[in-house]
Amino acid sequence: MDLQQSYKEHVAKMRAYQEAISLLYWDLRTGAPKKGVDLRSETIGTLSSELFALSTSDEFGEVLSGLEAEKIGLDPVLKRSVEESRKEYDLSKKIPPAAYKEFVVLQSKAESVWETAKEESDFAMFEPYLEKLVAKTKEMIGYWGEKNGSAYNTLLDQYEPGMTTDVLDEVFGKLRQRIGSLVKKIADSDNKPETDFLYSHFPKEAQRDFSLQILQQLGYDFDAGRLDETVHPFMTNINRQDIRVTTKYDEHDFRSAVFGTIHECGHAVYEQNLGSKLAGMPVETGASMGIHESQSLFFENFIGRSENFWNRNYAALQHASPQGFGDVEKSQYLRAINEAKPSLIRIEADELTYALHIMVRYELEKGLFNGDLQVKDLPELWNAKYEEYLGIRPSTDAEGILQDVHWAGASFGYFPSYALGYIYAAQFKNAMMKDLPNFDALLEEGNAAPILEWLTENVHQHGAMKKPLEILEDATGEGLNADYLADYLEKKYTSLYNLN
Amino acid sequence: MDLQQSYKEHVAKMRAYQEAISLLYWDLRTGAPKKGVDLRSETIGTLSSELFALSTSDEFGEVLSGLEAEKIGLDPVLKRSVEESRKEYDLSKKIPPAAYKEFVVLQSKAESVWETAKEESDFAMFEPYLEKLVAKTKEMIGYWGEKNGSAYNTLLDQYEPGMTTDVLDEVFGKLRQRIGSLVKKIADSDNKPETDFLYSHFPKEAQRDFSLQILQQLGYDFDAGRLDETVHPFMTNINRQDIRVTTKYDEHDFRSAVFGTIHECGHAVYEQNLGSKLAGMPVETGASMGIHESQSLFFENFIGRSENFWNRNYAALQHASPQGFGDVEKSQYLRAINEAKPSLIRIEADELTYALHIMVRYELEKGLFNGDLQVKDLPELWNAKYEEYLGIRPSTDAEGILQDVHWAGASFGYFPSYALGYIYAAQFKNAMMKDLPNFDALLEEGNAAPILEWLTENVHQHGAMKKPLEILEDATGEGLNADYLADYLEKKYTSLYNLN
Known part of the structure; x- marks a missing residue:
């Protein structure tokens, strides 16, 4: 498929995930019933992982590399978008997955410890x-x-x-x-x-x-x-x-x-x-x-x-x-x-x-x-x-x-x-x-x-x-x-x- | 991985998608701003396709077949769940993808024609x-x-x-x-x-x-x-x-x-x-x-x-x-x-x-x-x-x-x-x-x-x-x-x- 088309479809899919995640958060903060919060967190976690996988997939990386190679022909919006995607992609991809996961787990623990530490x-x-x-x-x-x-x-x-x-x-x-x-x-x-x-x-x-x-x-x-x-x-x-x-x-x-x-x-x-x-x-x-x-x-x-x-x-x-x-x-x-x-x-x-x-x-x-x-x-x-x-x-x-x-x-x-x-x-x-x-x-x-x-x-x-x-x-x-x-x-x- | 574990993880993932889709609909029907409706429909479409792909994946089919083979050892909840999953799986899988897609497109057109037909x-x-x-x-x-x-x-x-x-x-x-x-x-x-x-x-x-x-x-x-x-x-x-x-x-x-x-x-x-x-x-x-x-x-x-x-x-x-x-x-x-x-x-x-x-x-x-x-x-x-x-x-x-x-x-x-x-x-x-x-x-x-x-x-x-x-x-x-x-x-x- 045409590279530009592939790129647009890929970012459209990521946008859809982002809309769902944003709404799940918005709802959580504006009146979701309290007993449902634990499952809601799981849901946000699942969709966030899927979005992360999409944004760091090898397939997406290849599309980005392909577009970078033909940079001159791209219209300005696409060109800047590819730059943004590349920045995000590299920020995530340069980190070994194990190190990334460890970091995420640490943050999650640290937030709950901070909460208690602040209270006390x-x-x-x-x-x-x-x-x-x-x-x-x-x-x-x-x-x-x-x-x-x-x-x-x-x-x-x-x-x-x-x-x-x-x-x-x-x-x-x-x-x-x-x-x-x-x-x-x-x-x-x-x-x-x-x-x-x-x-x-x-x-x-x-x-x-x-x-x-x-x-x-x-x-x-x-x-x-x-x-x-x-x-x-x-x-x-x-x-x-x-x-x-x-x-x-x-x-x-x-x-x-x-x-x-x-x-x-x-x-x-x-x-x-x-x-x-x-x-x-x-x-x-x-x-x-x-x-x-x-x-x-x-x-x-x-x-x-x-x-x-x-x-x-x-x-x-x-x-x-x-x-x-x-x-x-x-x-x-x-x-x-x-x-x-x-x-x-x-x-x-x-x-x-x-x-x-x-x-x-x-x-x-x-x-x-x-x-x-x-x-x-x-x-x-x-x-x-x-x-x-x-x-x-x-x-x-x-x-x-x-x-x-x-x-x-x-x-x-x-x-x-x-x-x-x-x-x-x-x-x-x-x-x-x-x-x-x-x-x-x-x-x-x-x-x-x-x-x-x-x-x-x-x-x-x-x-x-x-x-x-x-x-x-x-x-x-x-x-x-x-x-x-x-x-x-x-x-x-x-x-x-x-x-x- | 253990088959039961695979099954549980797969259905947990589908449940997360379902929660997101249900919330996207609920929101659409209880006060989402009108200009955002078109994009919202795209979002629901994207996540629904993903959920459909999950529920009909070959990988899931293999897990189901595996569990069916060891049916005797399953606890009742798991056994009935596998039956339900199989029923859904077959309903979708028996239809050739092209025929399914055509049917979905037909329904979507028919709904909008019905709306006008009813009005008139x-x-x-x-x-x-x-x-x-x-x-x-x-x-x-x-x-x-x-x-x-x-x-x-x-x-x-x-x-x-x-x-x-x-x-x-x-x-x-x-x-x-x-x-x-x-x-x-x-x-x-x-x-x-x-x-x-x-x-x-x-x-x-x-x-x-x-x-x-x-x-x-x-x-x-x-x-x-x-x-x-x-x-x-x-x-x-x-x-x-x-x-x-x-x-x-x-x-x-x-x-x-x-x-x-x-x-x-x-x-x-x-x-x-x-x-x-x-x-x-x-x-x-x-x-x-x-x-x-x-x-x-x-x-x-x-x-x-x-x-x-x-x-x-x-x-x-x-x-x-x-x-x-x-x-x-x-x-x-x-x-x-x-x-x-x-x-x-x-x-x-x-x-x-x-x-x-x-x-x-x-x-x-x-x-x-x-x-x-x-x-x-x-x-x-x-x-x-x-x-x-x-x-x-x-x-x-x-x-x-x-x-x-x-x-x-x-x-x-x-x-x-x-x-x-x-x-x-x-x-x-x-x-x-x-x-x-x-x-x-x-x-x-x-x-x-x-x-x-x-x-x-x-x-x-x-x-x-x-x-x-x-x-x-x-x-x-x-x-x-x-x-x-x-x-x-x-x-x-x-x-x-x-x-x-």
Whole structure:
């Protein structure tokens, strides 16, 4: 059979498996009955193994080699897709099957040990597993070969193609200084916002209705998606015309649902607006973790926490929860939802200090893979870094080094993408303002369409046809630059806190 | 590898595929966004082909042959499972792959033609497809070989193992006479129930809450299931601990949701109470279509339409819809929900006349496969049979021969199971009354547990370990006998309509 045809059929089959697996997960997290969970895990395991077998089959390898040999004749989408398939194929195939299996089993054990260790706030329990996870990951890097000159760069490249510690050190360094000085000024300010009313009772149904309204306003396509409830919110691509968002309703803190939904909406519109010529191909996906996060953070912060968005929507929020906001001035509300205050738990961090949390873990990961940092020294180093960067010190491992699951799954190199997303988002915002100087007015009119068009034109449609830094440069005319984020934060917080 | 181990691994893998496929369907029917439907169909198609390949692989065939050779040493569950697997395997394998594929394509085309033909009420449009469906099905019977002496018996056996036209002719004949005479008496009676209030506005949310209460009361396990909304209600086994029911809310006819839910509950508790020693094996399923239907009809009619059930629940229904039932006496309500009136559409038929609809289609199917009935003559014969059995005549094909989709999917031989379910249910009820003479009191107390235990003991736990007639005989001490259903209907309707 024709090689191109074989390739397309093979990736179509893999896509079908992926749709089934995504739906099995989505369902598990949005209401599958609890007794069925064990069998569901088996089912996910079986289909995941089948998908892995498909993606690493010798037959597929031959198709890839064949297409690589005739590369010149391929159209751009097919060419980039073959590159993506090759990258994934090699990542899996270079590892001896026995070593791979051992690694998967280790991760699965480590996750359950981490869970108990976190509950008991006992790093020592998790330490031997983390030792092995780091050692095994180094072994994998050995099989893959170093990329961009260091072990840790190899890992970074898997989440953020082309990213290196040189680049991160520079941008994170600058950003940390400027955020740090803002954090200090705010700590010294006695102009703190009142926030009590944020915690007033807000019935779930009313939160849901309000969230649905906001999704609609922000251009989320409900004919190609839906909103459901879950414990740890996420967006999932079931298929290209079925992009679902989930949220969590806390009746005593509406921000979880409302800002969470706006965040996931940013991820979802990215997937809903991937170019139709990418349909069914491996490049029909986000360009990277960081670019994906830039879209969710753009929505959450540059839209969701902005004054003009609430000029449009505050009355509706008051209407949805008169008890909570009936007597609260909009200006009070805006100060409250933008409060900045150093805290210990990353996922609860505010817009200003969030990046500092990421930097702590980045420094430690870099030390583990490129330096001589020892696993046993991590808790002490973690605490010291929090003291240095955020001015507060965890008193337990649970609220310190053990707070996130990522390491138990050997997801080293993943965290920096969270902060990169902020930086990208600020750069996109700055570039967008040149094309849409009426940005604020659009939000006030509830007209997100031109904003979505700009993002689709410059980011969404390209999927993984471009590398993250190519997207950034083509959209903004320059490379990675944390100044835009720092400028934005300075302007915003100076005004909110009346700083000088 | 050990043969038994190979077999278990193979069926576990097929089960995983089945779980994924069931969930993909469930999701499609309970709220998947409309734009994603085309890709979803592709996904279901891909996984179904994979499952078909697994269930007909030469490797699996060898495992089956191996196990058949050492049959004596197998435990009963494994032995029956191998028999089931063999039956399925042969049904698929005896057909040449090209003929099978052609048949599948034909069915898929026929379904879409049927849809349009029904909309336009034009049998002539569907006729050539139905011709081919019948011819192709006869070709399949040629490959399979005749079972129990006739072509149509071969089809019956696929839905109701061991069932034959001899048996059906006898029981349907008797039943038709006795139902027919009741229908006539009721038609002549001027003691008709008032039914207007059944159509009063009943908000969806209140219907849902009431349906959930009823499910709970009837022993449905919500930790191993959930209730969702759909257009054509169904029960689905996602996995053995995840048995879902669906319902449809009509705000101007609450019966759709309430009696529909009770019906699906009967199917669901069957699946929830299959014996744990059947776990993961092919016999972990209902004994037949008819036995399954006996459980749903037992719940819907012998429980849901009974006086004692409503002695328990009528106040709650009035509370759920004061507008509809606040001023209606319970006795009036009971007469209304048990109204018997010949109608043209099977799925809207009442308890008394439902079986007559089934008999019409049974007679025609039998004529198509065992006699010389021609497809072109079907509409006229259909209408004549309705006139003969029900006393009313369809005036269009849409409300006549074209009303149901089954034939478009070549599901010939399936319909009789619906009526068999009624007959079985009445026999089970009769036998149960000997063990639970306090049946009525239990319903009045809202205590369904002993009823469910009886059904589990006698029916549910056995899954497909026994043939349908074995289950019937072991539970009731006799063979198929329509007298119990006829007796029940006579007693019920004589009392409801004050007949003599």
